[in-house]
Amino acid sequence: MPNSDAYVRAELASSRTEAAHALADECEEQECPLVVFSAHVEPVRSLGARAGWAYIDGSTSMEDRERIVDQFQNGKLPGIALSIRAAGVGLTLTRAWKAVFVDLDWTPAGNAQAEDRLCRIGQTHDHIEIVQMVSDHPLDLRVLELLAEKSRVIDGAIEQTEAD
Numbered sequence: 001m002p003n004s005d006a007y008v009r010a011e012l013a014s015s016r017t018e019a020a021h022a023l024a025d026e027c028e029e030q031e032c033p034l035v036v037f038s039a040h041v042e043p044v045r046s047l048g049a050r051a052g053w054a055y056i057d058g059s060t061s062m063e064d065r066e067r068i069v070d071q072f073q074n075g076k077l078p079g080i081a082l083s084i085r086a087a088g089v090g091l092t093l094t095r096a097w098k099a100v101f102v103d104l105d106w107t108p109a110g111n112a113q114a115e116d117r118l119c120r121i122g123q124t125h126d127h128i129e130i131v132q133m134v135s136d137h138p139l140d141l142r143v144l145e146l147l148a149e150k151s152r153v154i155d156g157a158i159e160q161t162e163a164d
Contacts (some may be wrong), residue, residue: 008139013040013103016133020102023131024079033095034071034079037087037114038102047081056091057083069093088113096115097125101132104143108151 020036020043027034036047042058048055054068054077065144067084072080073095080093084105104111118128134140 005139006015008038008137009103009143010042012135012137012140013038015043016102017043017046019133020100021050021102024050024053027098028078032098033075033077035096035118036079036081036102037095038081039105039110040103041083043102044081044083046095047056047079050079050093052077053079053081055081055147056086058086059137060086067093072096082114082117084110084114087117091117092120092122092154093117094120097127098129099131101130102129103140104132104147106143106146108111108147108154 014067024034024036024047032100037046038162041116044055044057052131054071056065056068063093068077068080068155069091072078075095083093084101099118101111101114105114109129115128115130134144
């Protein structure tokens with residue numbers, strides 16, 4: 001199993017955790033609320049363990065999700081870390097204008113839904129900054145290629161449907 005794509009992707013995500021913490025340090029110094037996403041639990045829990053931070057992953061109850069989001073939106077948390085799938089729907093994180101993806105989900109829609117947590121009605125900032133962390137590793141680069149190809153296919157299908 002150590003050679004599986006899932007294992008390698010999880011290791012790549014974990015290898016970027018230190019850099020994600022450095023970005024979080026910068027944002028905290030600038031008083032910039034930060035949202036960090038990952039497809040893997042380890043980076044989410046590591047960042048969520050920062051002083052004053054919280055995290056949401058698949059194990060977080062609905063009540064805790066609401067409480068964490070309310071704390072973030074009300075300025076009580078400098079940052080929040082979320083797994084992409086757990087944060088895909090139902091969360092509003094418009095206090096932030098900056099998000100970091102430690103890694104990406106296999107599906108373009110999952111990543112877009114995560115971004116949309118910031119890009120919602122109620123967003124008052126005039127710009128949104130999305131940072132995607134990528135390693136110079138064949139699997140990471142292949143994931144980017146596949147996501148781009150999937151997006152092209154989806155866009156083509158939508159355009160074809162609209163033309164009909």
